[in-house]
Amino acid sequence: MPWIKEAWEATRSMGQSMGVVFKNFIRKPTTVSYPYVKRELPDRQRATFALLVNKETGEEKCTACLICQNICPSLVISMVKEQRNNRGFAKEFTLDLGGCIFCELCVQACPQDAITMIKLWENADIDRDKLVLKKEDLLANQKYQSSEIIGSKIREMQAPPKAPPKAGETANG
Amino acid sequence: MISSLIFSAIVLAGILVAVMYLTLLERKFAGRLQSRIGPQRAGWPIGYLQPIADTVKLLMKEDVVPQVADEKTFNLAPIVVLLPALLVFVVIPYGDNLILADLNIGVLFILAVSSLSLLGIFMAAWGSKNKYSVLSGMRAVNQMISYEVPLVLSCLVPVILAGSMKLSDIVTFQEKVWFVFYPVLGQLAFLVFLISALAESNRMPFDITEAESELVAGFMVEYSGMKFAFFFLTEYAHMLGISFIAAILFLGGWGGPLLPPGVWLALKVLFMFLFILWIRWSLVRVRLDQILAFSWKVLFPISLVVLLLAGIWKVW
Amino acid sequence: MTSTMSLTAEEFHPLQTQVEQEGNTLLINMGPQHPSTHGVLRIVLKLKGEEVVYAEPVIGYLHRGFEKLAENLTYIQIVPLADRMDYISPVTNELAYCLAVEKLMKIEVPKRAAYLRVLTSELQRVASHLVWLGTYGLDLGGALGGGSTLFLYCFREREIILDLFEELTGARMMYNFNQIGGVRYQPPDGFALRVRGMIRKLDQAISEYQQILEENYVFQVRTRNIGVLPLELGKSVGAEGPVLRGSGFRYDLRKNEPYCRYEDFQFEIPTGEKGDCFDRAKVRIIEMKESLKLVWQALEGLPEGAISSRPAVRVAQAVKPVEGEVYARIESPRGELGVFLVSDGSAKPFRLKWRAPSFSNLALLPHLVVGHKLADIMAILGSLDPVFGEVDR
Numbered sequence: 001m002p003w004i005k006e007a008w009e010a011t012r013s014m015g016q017s018m019g020v021v022f023k024n025f026i027r028k029p030t031t032v033s034y035p036y037v038k039r040e041l042p043d044r045q046r047a048t049f050a051l052l053v054n055k056e057t058g059e060e061k062c063t064a065c066l067i068c069q070n071i072c073p074s075l076v077i078s079m080v081k082e083q084r085n086n087r088g089f090a091k092e093f094t095l096d097l098g099g100c101i102f103c104e105l106c107v108q109a110c111p112q113d114a115i116t117m118i119k120l121w122e123n124a125d126i127d128r129d130k131l132v133l134k135k136e137d138l139l140a141n142q143k144y145q146s147s148e149i150i151g152s153k154i155r156e157m158q159a160p161p162k163a164p165p166k167a168g169e170t171a172n173g
Numbered sequence: 174m175i176s177s178l179i180f181s182a183i184v185l186a187g188i189l190v191a192v193m194y195l196t197l198l199e200r201k202f203a204g205r206l207q208s209r210i211g212p213q214r215a216g217w218p219i220g221y222l223q224p225i226a227d228t229v230k231l232l233m234k235e236d237v238v239p240q241v242a243d244e245k246t247f248n249l250a251p252i253v254v255l256l257p258a259l260l261v262f263v264v265i266p267y268g269d270n271l272i273l274a275d276l277n278i279g280v281l282f283i284l285a286v287s288s289l290s291l292l293g294i295f296m297a298a299w300g301s302k303n304k305y306s307v308l309s310g311m312r313a314v315n316q317m318i319s320y321e322v323p324l325v326l327s328c329l330v331p332v333i334l335a336g337s338m339k340l341s342d343i344v345t346f347q348e349k350v351w352f353v354f355y356p357v358l359g360q361l362a363f364l365v366f367l368i369s370a371l372a373e374s375n376r377m378p379f380d381i382t383e384a385e386s387e388l389v390a391g392f393m394v395e396y397s398g399m400k401f402a403f404f405f406l407t408e409y410a411h412m413l414g415i416s417f418i419a420a421i422l423f424l425g426g427w428g429g430p431l432l433p434p435g436v437w438l439a440l441k442v443l444f445m446f447l448f449i450l451w452i453r454w455s456l457v458r459v460r461l462d463q464i465l466a467f468s469w470k471v472l473f474p475i476s477l478v479v480l481l482l483a484g485i486w487k488v489w
Numbered sequence: 490m491t492s493t494m495s496l497t498a499e500e501f502h503p504l505q506t507q508v509e510q511e512g513n514t515l516l517i518n519m520g521p522q523h524p525s526t527h528g529v530l531r532i533v534l535k536l537k538g539e540e541v542v543y544a545e546p547v548i549g550y551l552h553r554g555f556e557k558l559a560e561n562l563t564y565i566q567i568v569p570l571a572d573r574m575d576y577i578s579p580v581t582n583e584l585a586y587c588l589a590v591e592k593l594m595k596i597e598v599p600k601r602a603a604y605l606r607v608l609t610s611e612l613q614r615v616a617s618h619l620v621w622l623g624t625y626g627l628d629l630g631g632a633l634g635g636g637s638t639l640f641l642y643c644f645r646e647r648e649i650i651l652d653l654f655e656e657l658t659g660a661r662m663m664y665n666f667n668q669i670g671g672v673r674y675q676p677p678d679g680f681a682l683r684v685r686g687m688i689r690k691l692d693q694a695i696s697e698y699q700q701i702l703e704e705n706y707v708f709q710v711r712t713r714n715i716g717v718l719p720l721e722l723g724k725s726v727g728a729e730g731p732v733l734r735g736s737g738f739r740y741d742l743r744k745n746e747p748y749c750r751y752e753d754f755q756f757e758i759p760t761g762e763k764g765d766c767f768d769r770a771k772v773r774i775i776e777m778k779e780s781l782k783l784v785w786q787a788l789e790g791l792p793e794g795a796i797s798s799r800p801a802v803r804v805a806q807a808v809k810p811v812e813g814e815v816y817a818r819i820e821s822p823r824g825e826l827g828v829f830l831v832s833d834g835s836a837k838p839f840r841l842k843w844r845a846p847s848f849s850n851l852a853l854l855p856h857l858v859v860g861h862k863l864a865d866i867m868a869i870l871g872s873l874d875p876v877f878g879e880v881d882r
Contacts (some may be wrong), residue, residue, distance in 0.1 A: 003470075003471070006706075007471065009706055010706035010707075013701075013704045013705045013706045013707075014455075014456060014705070014706060014707065016700075016701060016704065016705075017455050017456060017701050017705055018451060018452065018455045018456075020455075020697060020701050021206050021451070021454060021455040021638055022206070022451070024205075024206060024207070024208045024642070025205050025206050027208065029204070029205060029208050029209050029210050030208045030209060030645050030648075031208075031209040031210050033210065033213060033218075041655075042652075042655050042656040042659075042677075043677075044655075044656065044657075044658065044659035044674075044677070045655060045659050045660075046659040046660055067803065067804065070804070070805060071565075071566070071802075071803075071804070071805045073562055073566040073569060073570065101569055101663070102660060102663065103568075103569035103663075103665045104659070104665060105565070105566070105569070105665075105802075108673075108801055108802070108803070109802070109803045109804070111803070117659070147659070149659070149674075154673070154674075154801055155800065155801040155803075157673070157674060157675045157796065157797075157801075158668070158670075158671065158673060158796060158797040158799075158800065158801040159795060159797070159800060159801075160599075160670075160795055160797060160798050160799060160800060161599055161794060161795040161798065206638060207637070207638050207641040207642070208641065208642070208645060209641065304515065304517050305517075308863075454637075454638050455638060456630070456707055457626065457629040457630030457636055457639075457705075457707050457708060457711065458629060458630050458636075458707075458711075459707055459710065459711070460710075460711060460862060460864045460865070461539065461862070461864065462539070462862065463710055
């Protein structure tokens, strides 16, 4: 009788689904108890910013050339320039993390490798004013730098091939 | 007189606390099935304070009554839904001679009283005066009436086999062999009972009335605060009731070898409860007309056949 | 009956409480906030009992002004903006845009960049289909119940893919990975090894889902013979992707008009027979496995070399295409994603038009839903897989 076969099919398939679910019951859960156990982040993770300082001389690398300010799609960087020791310095450097879209174009564009993005686990805040990073916060963040991604590194990665491409080596054959 | 008053107070308090902590058990069990840890923070590390936190939260919420709603029906509905679910526990034997009211018609009392919740559900749907609630209420009436018939017929099988409707008699009759172990007859009757009871209490895979993905929370959509908590508690009280009844009618009640009777009953109820949870968290929902077709075309004939088999067994 | 789209709130309310004379129908609004419309979609329904007589989707709740915004940004700044169109599969959006600009400027992309683009696009396709599968479970089974179990399992597998992307680019969703002329980052050390390990895990998990879904009686009963799409209707509306392939039409832009070196790879195109929801679901699940094969092949054949044929952009005005217009299209997880770009020789585009696949797929909804029950609307909408970021732009 066809409906007995159908009933048997139904029961067997539902039992199979329940079996798969039960297998997960026996395994270790995938979630961890968050505030006491934190996740390992990869080095390149982009969460917040740091302004870098030259390791030998101790001078800030940023010369306030305004290149990052011009390339930012959301216009969140603003700075005030001053002249000292025959080069420019950024007297004030403000970055509004609340408007940033984390695209890393500013890092790619900086000719002095002065700005980089660092990894951070908790970036959120309850006060919107705290998200506007001033120059002191950005300089203080540089001790967390762990990624290799600075301007010259990105430009080196994206450098075009030295010799003109031979046949069979480009995207269109 | 005094002792029965104290006993009933203990049973009431016990059932309410058990229902509260069953929500926690469900959430932890569901969490492990879904490869995650359940609630943990309230009452670290197991989360034993979570039901209390939930109760306090629901008590603190504002009681919103829609302006166009029918106030008397709207306000009475949670009570009408909760009381029959709790009344079922009056006739259940918790051990040898530990029963609140050993009625001669125990099984009939359970079946009659537990269907009164349907009236409360329809009062809630109608009183909310909201198109989604009315749709869901009509679905609920449809579903619960259709599944009454297989439920009653499958509950009659232990009655026929034991020869009496008294629950304590049914338990003592199963001292040697539990009803679920009777060949073909026992397993079929147990399955039919389980499926019909799940449909009666609106649990997955038959919870089309509270389908969150179509009619957001169905008939409960306009309730907030403690009234919502009543509906929630009713669902868990129903589930606990079903586990108890299944354990008593089919799995042998408090009988069993080595361990004391209370422990056996608790183990069986826990096993049935976890089984119902396991079904809920693995299967997707079935559509309403398919549910009704299933009940009338499949379950009803099977339950008639099972009843016939029970009669034949008894006569032999 | 006049269209309900043009009614104001005051006019709609008395209609809502009116039960119409002909045929006892009920006018109901499945509003923009709903747990199961995949985003903000409003559907105006006329029901007769439980059966649907008329359905009309009302869109525009997520309009963000992308095409106008793109006219004020330079070409390199539009790449992170294009990420955010179809937010479930960002890499394919960037790819479509970059292909359009490269076609206009006649730039050749090096082979390593093309293979990396294929690698990330196919991983993104698997992630997008996993989101579809999880939310389909939620539609069918409910947020508390068997559906949410499937949802959490799918997202657990998707975490694997997002972790890989985080290692490669630094972000879990909006990567800004494709640039004009190639891609942006070289893979870090040990990346290939980890990708291979993850492919094995994902393959096992997807085989498990294939088994429990295709044979599951309740899933079949909910999706067979529901929302049958006749091939002519699909072609006339402009539907594409798994929606059209479910009706038996073997058309995939990766095979019919290969871009980005897809002709180097071997993979199959699954099709369905009848065009019901079950066939569309089956097509997507098999597509996931084919994508994993593509990732493996891309990894095996990844050549050494440069990843971009233009130097990294430092000044926003450096990219200046010649005057002209171009249309480039790719196969996104939802169908054909097209970018029409008109340039007037300056550093900002004159007009950027985004041809979204979900927009055309959504136009099928009023035709497919008539005659089915209320509970089937969710199954049909889920099988069309719309993402409202690209429907509304």
